[in-house]
Amino acid sequence: MEHSPVRTTIETESGIPFRLVYSDTKSPQNELPDHLHDWHEIIYVYRGQGSIFIDTGLEDMQEGDLFLIPGSTVHRALPDAGNPVTSSALFFSPGLLASTAGGMSSSLLHPFERCRKRRIYKRQLNHAEQAQVSAFIDDIHAEFRSDHHLSSHAALLRLQLLLIFLERLESATGPGHATTSLPAPSWLSSILSDIDLKLRNRLTLPELAQQAAVSPAHLSRAFKRYTGMTLTDYVLARRVIMAKEHLLNGDETMAAVADACGFDSLPHFYRQFKKLTGTTPAAYRRTMVRHR
Structure with missing residues (x-):
């Protein structure tokens, strides 16, 4: 059975769209696939080292680092083989706050919107800030482990x-x-920027390699090394992200969205969108509009 390299769903046992992966150590062999989900994510690093590819850039991971990753942002952690990262990751749906925090929800989500706009996803915390963030995460973990009926709240x-x-x-x-x-x-930065500009067009490995002045084989190997994913998977993920934006911000037909985002055909668009998101484009539009 074909395995998609992009994780699209987040399982939760709390009954609300909110999940914590607590103090987890990952090696390159068991690191989760690159994410492409609608939930916001907070990653706090306790120890170890590695790197993480987010959106179109690569950053290091080390003790005291905090990452804020907005929903629908391609990212992939690349742990160090000898000293893998131990971290906690919080996942939550932005709509969760709208239903519980009322008018305050937009303010609570400001940090994620700033990260998306600036493309700066990392903050290096001082010791006092590390202790505070760690304490919040410990408290959330304790509540999830409790069997009280109000624990998730x-x-x-x-x-x-x-x-x-x-x-x-x-x-x-x-x-x-x-x-x-x-x-x-x-x-690599040039290639990533060019991919974003030309998503509507047909992108081929030989053409991108010629632009980078390297062989197609070298481009393929280097791209996987630095981003943790193949060039094909990355381009597909970026096209799906673009399609999500079109579906939410306009009333275009599905054929128009498929064409605008560089899919070969409408069936190809439907097939790849469902493969990466677990739902059809039409169902995604209905669901997201309903929860706005």
């Missing part, structure tokens, strides 16, 4: 307190700083 309240802390941190100290961890070749 208590966990959600602690998530809101964590988001308030992060918003205040931004106001007090300014944005985080993006750092590139690996000496990625200069042509």
